[in-house]
Amino acid sequence: MIFVNLLPEEYRPQPSITPKKAALLATGALVNASLLAWWGWLAIGVSAKVDSELTQLDERMASLKPQVEFHRGLESEHRQYQSRENTLDQITSERISWTRKMDELVDLVDRGSEASHYLIWLGNLNVTQLSDPKRKQYGSFRADGFSGSGNFANLANFLQDLEESSFAGGFNPPAPPEGSQSKVDEELVPSEVWSFPVELSLKSPKERNTDAAE
């Protein structure tokens, strides 16, 4: 027997959902539900946790800030003092005790050495102390020297004693001996005199301090 549905199209009963469609709809609903759950976990769980952690860290940082500012302030003050101290060190370390140098020179000229007998005196003296590391010039000690003897070897003896004396500390070695005989003055004893230059250049402050330490 054949049934013929004569109802218009819109009044006819709709065909039921096929299993395929039902599976598709269920999968879609499941995916969306999972996504909703993930979002919820992120928003309520993870995000709140990290926000809370950040807040705690901010508070901790805020509590440290005054201590850090105090430390920075002290550091600034410390740097100022260090700068002053370094400048003072530089000033004082470059100073040469000319009292000591002149006293030692007087000793040497007056006493000579046990082995050498010479009669030495000095003329114009010019002492300068410079600080020019680029040109490696740190000053000099220059004087006219005189030896009361006809024996030229006395100059070498004196310059050798000078080089070996404590006076020479901080100076570069003197130039090799050279000189010339001055006019003979018969009114004085000894009458013969040799003139010679006494020239010593200063070492750098660092080398001078090393010499002094030795």
Add this chain to the structure above:
Amino acid sequence: MQLSELIHNRVFVSVAAGLALTGFFGGAIYFQNENIEEVRAQIELRKGEIDTAQALVAGTPDLVKEVVVERETDAVVAELLPNEEAINNFVRTLRGFEESAGVRITAVKKKNVNSKEKRDFDRVVYQLTFEGDTFGLIAFIDQVESDSRFMSVPSFKLTPGGRESLDGSGRTVHKVTLDVETYVYEPQKGSEPRRIDGYDRKVQQLAAEIDEARAMLQVDSYEYLGARDRRDPFVDPRTPADSLLGPMMTLDEQIAAVDGLLERAQDLQVFWADYQAMEDFEMRVQATVTFEEELFKLEEDVRLLQVEGTIRDLSEGRRFREDLLPIVDELRVAMGASQYGQGPGFELLAEARDVMAGHLSVGRFEEALAAMAPLETGLDRAAEDADRLPLVNEIRDLAFRARTAMDFDALDLDVGGVIVGDYSVALVDGISVEEGEMVGPELFVKSIEEDRVEFLFRGVALARLITQ
């Protein structure tokens, strides 16, 4: 299919709505994740900042200590270097140096110093011109360098005065130009110093470190002891030929003379050391006589050279003055004032007296006389000195007693027996004698006892035991 039909298709609507929801949730998750990552990045950043801050703050206690020490030592820096106000005092200080160094300042000029860099320390240089001898110059530099304020002498020039340039004291006056440099301390304004809790307590706790830091800032100075008889090295030391009158010695002769005297003086030093170690009195007396004689001769030779002025070489003159004379003086002080040719000295006489008395007390008469023998020839001269006369008398008395005792021992006396009672008698050389009776030349019976008879021989009481 029309859109209206699609909308009426429930399946289509469901799928579309599902896809829309999926898209919405995906987007929400994405942005949420982005936000979380951003917060996490901030967390990492903050953690880093906190670690840095904590590390910084952990060093605060040490930094506080350093700053406390530096604040306290900064006062020393201020003392060491003048400020602008103190620079006027600096000039007044130079005037004080002039007086104590014995120089005469003729010009003071402040030098212009170009300082490009603004620092806490500004260099100030004064150029001084003054007149004085070399030792005045050194004394002046010494004053500058040893002042409590930091000053230095970066340069100086000396033009020697000639033989005619003498001051009132006969010193040759040189012309000196000298720069004196100092630094004015004007700290640059920095940040306001932080308040340190318990500052005073920390200062007390760090007292040792503060003292050490202050000591480090102090500038060492040299101890200058003055001219010390040294000649001025900027004066021609040669002697005018016309002043060299009288006996002359060549340089070799002068060296030999000083060497010879020095050797004798050094030998006497050794002799004196040996003498101090001698214990035997006779040897000591003999050594004293020899030492006194040698020292007297040495002093005479030294005096002769001084009077004649024959040591004219500067080096030998210095050796004579500084090496020889101190030894001779030292020996003379050790020996006591010279009494050469005036008999033995007070101390020697006193020692001789004590030695003789010691010998006599134990009956060693010969030793007592031997102790006096080396001095005997000089006793008469010593007796001329009122201070030594009592000692000479004591020694002579002891010697007399020793000789008397020896003579008494030499007497052939036979004391045979005694009767002691109200009327005591002794049998001497077979003759009965009583107390007070003379038994020989200068020999009297002084007392009679049971075991001995005491005689008075030349005024000295001496006893003889009774022969059994």
